[in-house]
Amino acid sequence: LRNVLDENSSQTEILVLESPFLANREFGVMVERFGDQVAFIDCTFPVGEGLDDLRQGLERIRGEAEDAVRSGAGQLVLTDEHQGPGAVGMPMILATSAVHSWLTRKGLRTFCSINVRSAECIDPHYFAVLIGCGATTVNPYLAQDSLADRIDRGLLxxxxxxxxxxxxxxxxxxxxxxxxxxxxxxxxxxRGGLNFEAVGLSRAMVAEYFPGMQSRISGIGLTGIEQKLEEVHRKGWLGGADVLPIGGFYKARRSGEKHAWEAQTMHMLQSACDRASYDLWKQYSAAMRANPPIHLRDLLDIKTLGKPVPIEEVESITSIRKRFVTPGMSLGALSPEAHKTLNVAMNRIGAKSDSGEGGEDPAHFVPEPNGDNPSAKIKQVASGRFGVTAEYLNACEELEIKVAQGAKPGEGGQLPGMKVTALIARLRHSTPGVTLISPPPHHDIYSIEDLAQLIYDLKQINPRAKVTVKLVSSSGVGTIA
Structure with missing residues (x-):
């Protein structure tokens, strides 16, 4: 093995790429350019020879990768292109992380690039996970072949x-x-940072093949993954069908992936709202409860605390309603009508609504002739400061500094230009038709002292209002709060 710090001709044997994405032709040029330095590693395992075939396959590709690098190969190509009736393709994320972590342990990772040639990689999420697991480049060969096929058939x-x-x-x-x-x-x-968590994967498997990554609830291991792979393999190669089932991952299909919001369920919800029918609403609620667990929250249950509380000691419904709060959603995200309706409804029952980050129409700050109050009791201050004026800050009972939200962790808000109407542009002090983006961080909050300063400033504008800070609910958030 050469010294990676040596200043000699070996340091010039590189290709500088604008993107980790390699088209088929670029992949071919790369292989031709490096010649004998390229080592191909077959990421498949034989069909039906035992329940440990996947594990043995992973051990094999780790060994082949180590041997290739020690023999001078500077370019490893992990490929699943040899899958067929007798060979099952490994999950390329698992294969990539297995090789990357193994070479890192052996002190060999800096001597090579890991180039992944994958049939299952089609979208940005898969690219990102592959790169996060250690891939240097990714060649989505089947995606390109699919595009070429559709163009040949006149579909594109x-x-x-x-x-x-x-x-x-x-x-x-x-x-x-x-x-x-x-x-x-x-x-x-x-690359190789594993800046994500695993959901539903065995902790032991994650510790072995994705060292350093969190898997808080554990889940299936290699045996379960192998069984799923062989089931898909049978449908693809042994089912005798020329056209494979779509699967319904992106759009719900009757015989495909289970979706929480299916067409029939949505139809019941819309009908219940259109007809103001409580019976239809109960049918919708029953259908939602009948779903199998889909989200992590579906696995939660209400824990019994002890003996029932005497009914005379239970708080009144009026008192309980005061704690109800709608989530902060902007006028631009919902629509003026929906935004106003939520505000009026929550004010009628003594609860609170949240304006979201897009400001609010000053006309809402004045009660209507029938006594309804269309103003949100909670006004949000987000990173973009859209719609935040002295008048806005004074027309509330509570001010919420939105540091982050669970719906889009790590992101700021984004309102597409098509939604930026004349009204929304006026409230946000922007231009109609122009997309509005809130930055992920508050650029005036980089320390506890900065946050304290913003709270102080808000209290100076509206001394009567409570000031709260919105954070994403996650493990360890209590320490941050």
């Missing part, structure tokens, strides 16, 4: 080069957005 207009340019631009834009959430600006800082 334009040449393949234009289609691939758009595809690459979309992937690159997605990667930039994902990296920016973590405050990372160069892909080399993101």
């Amino acid at each position: 207009d334009g040449p393949l080069t234009e289609a691939m340019r758009r595809y690459r631009d979309a992937i690159d834009a997605g990667l930039l957005k994902i990296m920016s959430k973590m405050g990372i600006s160069v892909v080399s800082s993101y």
Whole structure:
């Protein structure tokens, strides 16, 4: 093995790429350019030979990768292109992290690049996870072949080069957005960082193949993954069908992936609202409760604390309502009508609504002739400061500094230009039709003292209002709060 710090001709044997995305032709040029320095590693395992085939396959590719690097290979190519009737493709995320972590343990990772040639990689999320698990470049060969096939059949207009340019631009834009959430600006800082958590994967397996990554609830291990892979393999290679089932991952299909919000359920909800029918609403609620667990929250249950409280000691409904709060959603996200209706409804029952980060129409600050109050009791101050004026800050009972929110952790708000109407532009002091983006951080809050200063400033404007800080509910947030 050469010394990576030596200043000699070996340090010039590199290719500088604008993106970790490699098209098929670029991948071919890379292989031709490096010649004998390229080592191909087959990321498949044989069908049905036992319940430990996947584990044995992972051990094999780790060993092959180590041997190749020690023999002088500077470019490893992990590929699943040899899958077929007798060979099952490994999950390339698992294969990539297994090789990356193994070479890191052996002190060999800096001597090579890991180039992933994957059929299952099609979207920015998959690219990001592959790179986060250690991939240097990614060649989505089947995605390009699929685009070429659709162009040949007349399903897509334009040449393949234009289609691939758009595809690459979309992937690159997605990667930039994902990296920016973590405050990372160069892909080399993101690579191998495992800046994510596992959901539903065995802790033991994660510790072995994704060292350093969290898996808080544990889940299935290699045996469970292997069984799922072989089930998919049978459908693809042994089912005898020319057209594979779509699967319904992105859009609900009757025989595909289970979705929490299915068409029939949504129809019941809309009908219940349109007809103001409580019976239909109960049908909708029953259908939602009948769903199998889909989200982590579906696994939670109400814990019995002890003996029932005597009914005379239970708080009145009026007292309980005071604690009800609607989540902060902006006028631009909801629509003026929905935003106002929520405010009026919550004020009628003595609860609180939250304006969201987009400001509020000053006309709402004056009660209506029938006594309704269309003003939100909680006014939000977000990173973009859209709509935040002295009048706005004084027309509330509570001021909420939004540091982050669970719906988009690490991101600021984004309102597409098509939603920026004349009204919203006036309230946000912007231009109609122009997309509005709130930065992920508050650029005036970089310390506890900065946050204290903002709280002080808000109290100077509205001494009567409570000031709260909104954080994402996550493990360890209590220490931060």
